[in-house]
Amino acid sequence: MRTQVVIIGGGPSGLLLSQLLHRKGIDTVVLERQTRDYVLGRIRAGILERGMVALMREAGVAERMDRECFVHDGTVMAYDNESFGVNFKELVDTTVIVYGQTEVTRDLYDAREKMDGKIVFQVQDVVINDLETDKAYVTYRTADGEKRIDCDFVAGCDGFHGVSRQTIPQDIRTEYEKVYPFGWLGVLSETPPVHEELIYANSSRGFALCSMRNEKLSRYYIQCPLSDKVEAWSDQMFWDELKRRIPDEAADSLVTGPSIEKSIAPLRSFVTEPMRWGRLFLCGDAAHIVPPTGAKGLNTAASDVHYLYHGLLQYYGEGDSEGIDRYSEKALARIWKAERFSWWMTSLMHRYPDQTEFDLRIQRAELEFLRENKAAQTVMAENYVGLPY
Ligand code: APR
């Protein structure tokens, strides 16, 4: 088989890139290790920046999102039972939307199916070959045996644990990593959200976040030690701890219920450079990871897709390789700013095991400055809604 772009990974990055390219007549094949249902079973974040919303529209998959999403003008920041709003709409005339990544992925799968997009599920042993030649090819195995696809380019959209990043020789790659000394215990519950906007809370007991998926589905998180096991947390224990960490008014109005999903995720910041090697382009979690505090995971994948999509359009449409040649440089310039913001939000809102009294007073001073200073809130708003592509 031959195609123009082999896309490894059928998560949001791979599906969005495939859908965008297909609509412009560029042929792709998506290779996905799992089944569609398995991919759709993953519970991930739910805040979309304006850039991601624009890409969903350009991909022709925005109809349900427009119908079902929440538009948020701002968010609530809370500390020690006090809270204040940061109003993105007022500060930077931009909003964010709340629409679960699961729904984004579902809409993209439906759209790929409608366009008869080529997706191979349950592939094993993907190997990317001859990337430094103009005869790159990918081999993989399915129940039908060994397969080979010859291609012009490979998009590595296979996430943090994928094969693409590892294909770049170690002496070419530079990896930057920061592992945080805590995790997030998350609960999904069929209960109404506690507030119409998100609440990010820094309490003496640790971080908490009140989020949502729709008017009947809420998503909550509390910071927990990395040694915690999810089975040690009953629903009641989770709700009691969440109430201790959010402002009294929210705790008093919180509607609790059985968790329909409960999990613990570690937090890390990670970037690999470069994001291109020969005919391979890394995209999304394959190249970088952010702590979820700034809601940047999906949105940084989106900006990678934007740069790669336009670079490939320029190559195939005008025979000009400037876009793909500058892909890594342009993607990384935006990625590092999102990494910084995600690190900043995490540092501001969490309690660290080794924090001294001085550290705590600095953290509090920053929260008070954010509460009182419009310029500080504008900087947060610019980053939260998404820096320009
Ligand atoms: N071969 C084929 N597919 C693979 C392989 C492989 N060797 N390794 C991983 N995959 C698949 C995974 O099964 C997954 O469906 O690649 C996909 C990668 O999807 P994601 O991990 O969701 O990464 P990405 O598409 O970049 O989306 C980033 O997902 O993890 C969140 O916070 C992150 O919101 C961000 C978004």
Ligand code: PHB
């Ligand atoms: C979520 O709704 O899952 C979510 C929202 C905002 C974040 C992280 C997670 O910063």
